[in-house]
Amino acid sequence: MLGGTAEARALAAALSERGVPVVSSLAGRVARPRLPVGEVRVGGFGGPDGLAAWLAEQRVGTVVDATHPFAERISASAVAATRTAGVPLLRLERPGWQASPGDDWHWTASLPEAAGLLPELGRRVFLTSGRQGLPAFAHLDDLWFLIRCVDPPEPPLPRRHELLLSRGPYQVEAEIGLLRTHRIEVLVTKDSGGSMTAAKLTAARELGLPVVLVRRPAPAGAPETVTSVDAVLARLPRVD
Structure with missing residues (x-):
């Protein structure tokens, strides 16, 4: 999971409760990040090719991009890398803010x-x-x-x-x-x-x-985008 957001931490905790092995990758741009449950990797992969190689080496079954809505480069790298590696990609992105009367x-x-x-x-x-x-x-x-x-x-x-x-x-x-x-x-x-x-x-x-x-940047092109942790869990295989 490409993380660093509150949604990513919530998903890591939910997956851990289900017994699903998860590695959370953090970009390392924050000095003292809030760490998710489970294994954590900090730092880049060396671009899409490096990420694709890492996915193959680690035999990753699914990638969830749960990075910040403005993390354009990381999301684009995830799209390219998962296509190269043949690994399913799911984008978890919180909804944007909506104006209320008086705004x-x-x-x-x-x-x-x-x-x-x-x-x-x-x-x-x-x-x-x-x-x-x-x-x-x-x-x-x-x-x-x-x-x-x-x-x-x-x-x-x-x-x-x-x-x-x-x-x-x-x-x-x-x-x-x-x-x-x-x-x-x-x-x-x-x-x-x-x-x-x-x-x-x-x-x-x-x-x-x-x-x-x-405004948020244009979507990076993930095959599917969902807006909640529950929606991600519903799409991932359960480990019994």
């Missing part, structure tokens, strides 16, 4: 496009799009950013910013307090989906703040 959402196709919208939406920005995309905002010298991510980011960063190292899940009241304390005027995030970080969207709605959301 002021502005959809964009990329982080640079999101950065281009900010000057007309607010001067104090809560940026929760992940540490790897921060250079897209580094040129916005007239804006102030509260940047929240799990691990310390590498430069370039926006000149005027405060860094908040934190990991979800988050609660609505705490998020409202954070936005008020820092006088935030606009929120920027990716459409990651799930409940662990959705509280910021509710908080923005409660405070009447605009939200800039980056």
